[in-house]
Amino acid sequence: MATFPRIFVFLFLFFFSAALQFSQSLGANEGPYKELMSYGFPLGLLPTGVSSYTINRTSGVFSLHLGESCRVTLPPDNYLATYSPTITGKIVENRIAELQGISVRAFFKWWGITGIRSSGQDLVFEVGVVTAKYPSKNFDRSPDCEGRRSASS
Numbered sequence: 001m002a003t004f005p006r007i008f009v010f011l012f013l014f015f016f017s018a019a020l021q022f023s024q025s026l027g028a029n030e031g032p033y034k035e036l037m038s039y040g041f042p043l044g045l046l047p048t049g050v051s052s053y054t055i056n057r058t059s060g061v062f063s064l065h066l067g068e069s070c071r072v073t074l075p076p077d078n079y080l081a082t083y084s085p086t087i088t089g090k091i092v093e094n095r096i097a098e099l100q101g102i103s104v105r106a107f108f109k110w111w112g113i114t115g116i117r118s119s120g121q122d123l124v125f126e127v128g129v130v131t132a133k134y135p136s137k138n139f140d141r142s143p144d145c146e147g148r149r150s151a152s153s
């Protein structure tokens with residue numbers, strides 16, 4: 001009986017397990033970003049390092065878990081924003097409502113962002129009844145949490 005050269009077996013196992021790990025980490029890291037984009041939002045609304053998420057596609061109710069709170073500086077006006085370890089809300093095509101867990105610093109105060117709407121070109125952030133509009137292209141990449149290395153790099 002011919003034995004398969006051991007090196008091939010080794011190489012096969014090596015690449016197979018590497019491919020498996022790669023697809024698993026893609027699944028864990030890309031899921032929430034892809035999901036966000038499928039609802040018409042740019043992925044840069046979320047910082048890097050979302051560890052897990054759940055979504056009910058019928059009701060749109062979601063929750064995201066970052067492991068710990070995260071602080072980022074948002075373009076273009078360098079607003080400071082914080083993400084709580086858990087972010088919840090309700091998402092439908094082009095609209096996030098009942099949002100909890102994202103705050104922005106402006107006018108010497110922290111404001112909880114309660115909703116976000118997307119028109120494709122622009123994002124409209126809602127803080128209660130007050131709104132602010134920014135081009136979506138400012139959010140085409142996920143910011144890294146300050147003082148924490150990105151889990152994906």
Ligand SMILES: *[C@@H]1O[C@H](CO)[C@@H](O)[C@H](O)[C@H]1NC(C)=O
Nearest residue numbers: 054055056057058059060061
């Ligand atoms: C998802 O939402 C729908 C509509 O609100 C509800 O009927 C269903 O039970 C929810 N599913 C889960 C798994 O929570």
